Amino acid sequence: MTRRVLAAVLATAPLALLLAAAPRVSAVSFVDKQVQAGGLLIQNYIDRYGQARQFVYPPRAMVKKGGGLPNAKLIWPANPWTGKVMGPGTTRGTYTYALGADGRTYKLTMHLSKGNHVLRGGAPQWFKAERDTASRHTALLLQRYLESYRLQRGSYPESLDATGFPDPPYVWPTNPWTGGGVAQGSGLGGLSYKRVGDADYTLRVRLTTGWSTPALKALL
Amino acid sequence: MKHPIRLATIFSASLLAAACVGAGAAGAASPDAQMRQAVLTLRGLIDRKGAERYFTYPKVRTVYPGRLAGSGVWPDDPWTGRDMLPGRSRGHYRYTVSPDRRHYRLTGYMERGVVVLSGGMPRSIMRAYDHRGEEGLNLIREYVEDHAARHDGLYPAPSDVEADGAVRLQPERRYWPSNPWDHRDMTQRGDRGSFSYTVSPDRSSYTLRLHRALKDDYVLHGSRGAGVWRHLLDTLEDEILRRSGRILSAYVDRWSLEHSGTLPTIVEMTPEGAVGATHVDWPSYPVDDGPMRPGTEPGSYTYSPGADGSYALRIHLHAGDFDVGGDAPRPAAPPHSTGAP
Numbered sequence: 285m286t287r288r289v290l291a292a293v294l295a296t297a298p299l300a301l302l303l304a305a306a307p308r309v310s311a312v313s314f315v316d317k318q319v320q321a322g323g324l325l326i327q328n329y330i331d332r333y334g335q336a337r338q339f340v341y342p343p344r345a346m347v348k349k350g351g352g353l354p355n356a357k358l359i360w361p362a363n364p365w366t367g368k369v370m371g372p373g374t375t376r377g378t379y380t381y382a383l384g385a386d387g388r389t390y391k392l393t394m395h396l397s398k399g400n401h402v403l404r405g406g407a408p409q410w411f412k413a414e415r416d417t418a419s420r421h422t423a424l425l426l427q428r429y430l431e432s433y434r435l436q437r438g439s440y441p442e443s444l445d446a447t448g449f450p451d452p453p454y455v456w457p458t459n460p461w462t463g464g465g466v467a468q469g470s471g472l473g474g475l476s477y478k479r480v481g482d483a484d485y486t487l488r489v490r491l492t493t494g495w496s497t498p499a500l501k502a503l504l
Numbered sequence: 505m506k507h508p509i510r511l512a513t514i515f516s517a518s519l520l521a522a523a524c525v526g527a528g529a530a531g532a533a534s535p536d537a538q539m540r541q542a543v544l545t546l547r548g549l550i551d552r553k554g555a556e557r558y559f560t561y562p563k564v565r566t567v568y569p570g571r572l573a574g575s576g577v578w579p580d581d582p583w584t585g586r587d588m589l590p591g592r593s594r595g596h597y598r599y600t601v602s603p604d605r606r607h608y609r610l611t612g613y614m615e616r617g618v619v620v621l622s623g624g625m626p627r628s629i630m631r632a633y634d635h636r637g638e639e640g641l642n643l644i645r646e647y648v649e650d651h652a653a654r655h656d657g658l659y660p661a662p663s664d665v666e667a668d669g670a671v672r673l674q675p676e677r678r679y680w681p682s683n684p685w686d687h688r689d690m691t692q693r694g695d696r697g698s699f700s701y702t703v704s705p706d707r708s709s710y711t712l713r714l715h716r717a718l719k720d721d722y723v724l725h726g727s728r729g730a731g732v733w734r735h736l737l738d739t740l741e742d743e744i745l746r747r748s749g750r751i752l753s754a755y756v757d758r759w760s761l762e763h764s765g766t767l768p769t770i771v772e773m774t775p776e777g778a779v780g781a782t783h784v785d786w787p788s789y790p791v792d793d794g795p796m797r798p799g800t801e802p803g804s805y806t807y808s809p810g811a812d813g814s815y816a817l818r819i820h821l822h823a824g825d826f827d828v829g830g831d832a833p834r835p836a837a838p839p840h841s842t843g844a845p
Contacts, residue, residue, distance in 0.1 A: 314585075317577065317580075320577045321541070321542070321545055321577060321579055321580070322541075324545045324548055324549070324577055324579070325541055325544055325545045325548065327548055328544055328545060328547060328548025328551065331548060331551055331552060331555070332548075332551065335551065335555055335626045335629075336626045336627075336628055337628065338628055338629075338632070358540075359537070359540055359541050359544060361541065362533065405552075408555050408556045409556075410558055414558075414684060414687075417636075417682060417684075418632070418636045418639075418684070420679070421636060421639045421640060421643065421681055422639060424643055424679055425639050425642055425643050425646070428643065428646040435735065435736045435739075436735060454642065455638050455639065455642050457639050458632075458635050458639075460632055460636070463628075463631075463632065
């Protein structure tokens with residue numbers, strides 16, 4: 285009897301230990317929290333990439349270990365369910381990264397043992413307003429340049445680009461969205477300039493809300 | 505079963521080994537490695553909070569579990585399994601932020617050593633802010649030049665070059681550029697995104713200086729002779745002077761006709777001389793409205809009569825000279841008599 289009891293105890297005790305150590309219902313929250321923490325770490329790498337690039341986030345191919353995300357070489361989270369590197373996928377302990385069409389938003393879905401944990405990112409609210417303000421600065425400055433141009437040459441230019449304003453050495457405004465010199469175009473921060481006869485023009489800049497209104501016109 | 509205990513022991517050992525392997529899958533990383541990961545994760549939370557607030561990073565007391573808004577998940581202390589807390593012992597972190605809260609430093613304490621991370625406003629954003637400030641300063645320069653053109657070429661006093669100053673408000677309220685660092689109107693101060701404006705005692709020149717984040721001050725100089733409006737005024741004055749030159753040339757021609765082809769002398773060809781006395785409408789210099797006089801400065805003229813009825817009359821413009829000299833007409837000779845009764 286004693287031997288039977290002892291054998292039963294020895295047989296059940298490690299089984300209980302095994303169940304306690306292996307991820308299961310009561311331990312899911314702990315392991316899933318590790319998945320969430322891993323997601324936060326990946327999100328950190330994604331955010332740092334975006335913040336260094338005017339909130340343009342990395343392409344999907346970069347969001348993995350060795351994918352080229354800066355500062356991500358040393359530490360990359362592990363999938364606590366497998367012990368291996370956490371990677372893209374649809375099973376527990378993996379993630380799905382989706383980039384918005386304009387590259388300025390993303391969604392990082394961490395797959396838990398049951399359900400998902402979603403992390404999102406994107407340019408902060410203030411950023412668009414700041415860029416729009418910068419774009420308005422650009423248009424107002426160009427309006428003054430156009431007036432100077434007319435004073436010196438008698439009429440407004442046919443097109444609006446930096447080559448038409450070499451003297452005096454003006455600072456040529458930048459497109460805040462691209463960081464390059466502002467130019468005519470329909471992208472964010474782009475310009476729409478049309479000369480109207482010899483004595484007038486319309487000048488608009490592309491804001492996040494559409495073309496600026498009303499159009500800037502001749503001051504003189 | 506001859507040896508149930510032995511079999512049970514073997515079975516137990518196998519299961520225990522399997523349990524250890526399974527547990528190892530979840531916790532393969534060393535506590536120090538987990539601590540590094542936790543500190544990196546915390547940095548991510550701090551970075552997100554900073555980005556939300558114009559890259560102004562959180563205060564020290566808010567980097568704490570439950571206080572950093574939006575951080576639903578907080579990294580664990582690998583040694584206790586609980587939320588990581590500030591401190592200077594194993595499993596803790598220390599967060600410091602610069603006085604302007606644009607940079608921070610995060611130190612994580614491990615079993616062996618520390619992990620130190622730093623962060624701050626991205627340079628790309630600083631560069632964009634600097635350039636926006638430069639554009640703002642150029643816009644202010646345009647207003648300053650405009651103001652001078654409306655005030656006889658005198659540049660405004662420093663107090664006028666503010667968002668509530670005459671440069672912005674006259675003749676009509678204009679858009680005033682904002683400082684990207686504080687999102688308020690650009691003003692004269694010593695911090696980033698602000699500017700200084702100095703004007704010479706005679707208000708004939710000025711200097712605008714933008715205080716930048718990544719580079720030295722961005723400086724714009726202006727003077728009465730270099731502004732675009734000055735260029736316009738010079739152009740207009742030159743056009744008036746050209747017309748005045750033709751009038752003076754006509755006076756010489758008329759004098760020649762009225763004096764048997766004799767040209768006026770240099771002294772006579774002055775507003776106070778004999779030619780001037782016969783023309784009350786002597787051309788004036790448009791800047792001071794005084795009569796044009798011989799000289800070499802813009803608005804004056806050089807006259808030199810020749811011996812053969814030709815003369816030189818050169819009008820000095822802002823942009824070169826305008827030559828209106830030539831041959832003065834002579835009065836026609838009276839018709840010869842035929843001797844007829």
